[in-house]
Amino acid sequence: MDTRFLPKSWRVRGLELPVDADPALLADLVARELGLEAGVMRAFRLVRRSLDARRRGSDHQLRFVHQVEIALDRGFRGGRFARALRSGYVAEAPASESAIPLATHASLRGARVAVLGGGPGGLFAAWMLAHAGLEVELFERGSPVERRGRELVAFHRSRVPNPESNLLYGEGGAGTYSDGKLYTRVEDALELPILEELVACGAPGEILFDARAHVGTDKLHRVLPRLRARLEELGVRFHWNTRVEGLVVAGAAPGARVRALRTSAGETPCDALFLASGHSARDTWNS
Ligand SMILES: Cc1cc2nc3c(=O)[nH]c(=O)nc-3n(C[C@H](O)[C@H](O)[C@H](O)COP(=O)(O)OP(=O)(O)OC[C@H]3O[C@@H](n4cnc5c(N)ncnc54)[C@H](O)[C@@H]3O)c2cc1C
Structure with a gap:
């Protein structure tokens, strides 16, 4: 059937x-x-x-x-x-639940979109934007998950914190060291496509229907590199260990447009910015 x-x-x-x-x-x-x-x-x-x-x-x-x-x-x-x-x-049943909505605002046609943050919000924003055919670059101040794991082991041994790559910062964001409980069940059109993507990356198939679904921190660590590889196949470019420090804006309000990002690795042009800095980013909001 x-x-x-x-x-x-x-x-x-x-x-x-x-x-x-x-x-x-x-x-x-x-x-x-x-x-x-x-x-x-x-x-x-x-x-x-x-x-x-x-x-x-x-x-x-x-x-x-x-x-x-x-x-x-x-x-x-x-x-x-x-x-x-x-x-x-x-x-x-709600219509079109299994499709990724691909419509983007007309102003984004052909745009280079920068995504700030490699947590769940940033990763899935990049996923949607890339599916919609946009050029996407993702900037994450922390490390990819394999290196981040080693950095955390070093922290637990030395007790010297790394302000850029830690339990909250790095690939997967704060979500990487969460439990992966997926209890919210928001009945959003994106819920099923996102869960299907997680399953395609190695999450347990039961998360598609279990009311108290749970991925597990151990599995999240294997899911993330696969998600990264699939995003790269869609054309997403990752900039790890790169902190966004400011915006270059052209024009004056209300018509001002972001033209580039100032990052710890230099300036990068972009036409639009998706902010997914999470809740542990006071310095970013202050900059
Ligand atoms: C201990 C713990 C357990 C949790 N358990 C669960 C759970 O089981 N289920 C659940 O649904 N939620 C859980 N949560 C909450 C969940 O982790 C967050 O809701 C989720 O991570 C938010 O995603 P986000 O992408 O918005 O932000 P974040 O995950 O915080 O990601 C933001 C990313 O942006 C990066 N960033 C910030 N500023 C900059 C900058 N200037 N330049 C470049 N990069 C930047 C950070 O390094 C970070 O990687 C838990 C959280 C914690 C801390």
Whole structure:
């Protein structure tokens, strides 16, 4: 069965299975609950899974509660399906969830965009901008993750902090030494494409649907170099150990435009700047 989205799809909630049940049973469960004959379901995708540990009377069984998305033959309207729609058990799925939105502002056409910061914000901004066909250069004051790891080991031994590459600064930003808990689940059009990118880079496949998804710091360290390689394939150029110290601006407000970055490695021309400096960057905001 095609597991990608078809143009119109439906979200089905509240599908329960014991935790040890084969997830492959879900498609059959959906078909049974909605009265779908064989072949009507054209696509199926598990979008969310959460654990229900509540007791029901004498029943202590742990269950997973699932949400799935399905696409049906155009025009299909079985009686049970129609009732499920009315009751809210089934609802129309948000459109275009699996696509990376590529539209950019007209002023950015052909622009060289500088991204300040190599944390989750900067990396995925670079990813989107490069997918949209823009020329992207990313500036990160800290080191790539392999070197950053060695620098942290040195810090733990010597207790001499490195102000440029540390637990907060460097590839992956503060996110690298976070847990990689992905609990927010913002239902944004970008949520699924970003999670899919993380999985393509080696994150566990369950993050696509687990309500309490968790990548793990150990895995993040392997995910980041793969993400970097995929960004480089898209044309993103990385400037490691390069601190942005100021902007060269042309014109006067309100029409002023950034023309270049002043960095610890010299001046670099750019037409636009994406600021992803994180919350530990007071010196950057003050400069
Ligand atoms: C201990 C800890 C645990 C956490 N656990 C989780 C978790 O489990 N799940 C979760 O979702 N969130 C967690 N967080 C929060 C998460 O890490 C942040 O929300 C996230 O990193 C923010 O991403 P960002 O890209 O906006 O900023 P940052 O990750 O802070 O990245 C900013 C980057 O910009 C760079 N930078 C700053 N100024 C300059 C400059 N002038 N020039 C060049 N580069 C610059 C920095 O070096 C840094 O790498 C945790 C945070 C911490 C500290």
